[in-house]
Amino acid sequence: MKPIKVGLLGIGTVGAGTFKVLKRNQEEIIRRAGRPIEISMLFARNLERAREVTNGDCEIVTDGNLVVNNPEIDIVVELIGGYGIAKDLVLKAIANGKHVVTANKALLATHGNEIFSAAQEKGVMVAFEAAVAGGIPIIKALREGLTANRIQWIAGIINGTTNFILSEMRDKGLDFATVLKQAQALGYAEADPTFDIEGIDAAHKASIMASIAFGVRMQFDKAHVEGITKLEAIDIRYAEQLGYRIKLLGITKRTQKGIELRIHPTLIPAKRLIANVEGAMNAVLVQGDAVGATLYYGKGAGAEPTASSVIADLVDITRLATADPEHRVPYLAFQPNAMSDIGILPIEEVVTSYYLRMLVADQTGVLADVTRILADSAISIDAMLQKEPAEGEARTDIIILTHQTQEKNILAAITKIEALASVFGKVTKLRLEELS
Secondary structure, eight states, X not given: OOOEEEEEEOOSHHHHHHHHHHHHTHHHXXXXXXXXEEEEEEEOSOHHHHHHHHTTSSEEESOHHHXXXXXXXXXXXXXXXXXXXXXXXXXXXXXXXXXXXXXXHHHHHHHHHHHHHHHHHHTOOEEOGGGSSTTSOHHHIIIIITTTSOEEEEXXXXXXXXXXXXXXXXXXXXXXXXXXXXXXXXXXXXXXXXXXXXXXXXXXXXXXXXXXXXXXXXXXXXXXXXXXXXXXXXXXXXXXXXXXXXXXXXXXXXXXXXXXXXXXXXXXXXXXGGXXXXXXXXEEEEEETTTEEEEEEEEOSSHHHHHHHHHHXXXXXXXXXXXXXXXXXXXXXXXXXXXXXXXBOOXXXXXXXXXXXXXXXXXXXXXXXXXXHHHHTTOOEEEEEEOOOOTTOSEEEEEEEEOSEEHHHHHHHHHHHHTSTTEEEEEEEEEEOOOO
């Protein structure tokens, strides 16, 4: 049978992995897809690397337009990354009637609505399993495996760099800056790690999952995003003493008022499976009304894990290439004309529990003042830890865990607590999720 011709844009880590895995597992892939899948054309800036990876097995060009305009190419795989040339080439490929596979979460989170609309008009498929959590098939699980469920919430460790940093901070008691340097030396963090450590990468991925879970348009610009750069080792230690671990979570929830979409450091009970995901691994916890909680765990990055998802998309498209577009799985799980207009809640409207740490004077009445302020704001206390001051010190830490309350209530209470003469500096606030 005539092979499916693939045009590959980019030969970086994932591009090289895709080429190698596709070639190595060709026999198995043919048996699953029903016909051969071959990369026949490659766009690369680094010709030397391209020749080394492909060993002369496909045509190499230095202009991506030659790939997306080639009438013999059936599927374009975009592994360039970013918003610029990648967007232009993807839209041109779609305009030329080609199916698209991409691992570009940033592109989909920011321009996905435009890309899916163009693909719908042309009747072509856009597949993006590799865009979220690398080798973990979370997109297929949300789009197909859990399709009978009303998804209630998703909580994911979806950035390996930050999870590695937090794991090291907890295990070794090191500060953020020290562990970041280690992560860069080991190759877990980029020279410019901003997208990872500031939570932007996780926000891209959470935005995609929210759209699929709840049938809404991509709304990355509405996400609340906090990274881990301000997280202190002392809070990781205190959380541990209280039975919690801190992870950077991408959280999206369905509520009566709207959809929560937030990325931030979060306390999770240490007994939860997801709290024990360490190092650079990823995990996504999905709560459905029928199935309950399901956990998806694995490598969220790397050449071959991500290539696994890219090739799975290639096989899916190969199987469905001749199918009526109306009978394919919708891009975002829901039929395009059935997408909801539900908005993203501002963070002030979010309801969750909180961890508060404050440095206070070691004197009578301080705790009473703090608890009175919380009570006046209708915030109840779940647990408290008061540290003995060091010898010769007149100040000590108080740590409070609250029951659920609205964010605007906790912010108002913190403002009043910080105004007390017996409280020094800013109150540290972290959100807490039971995930039960």
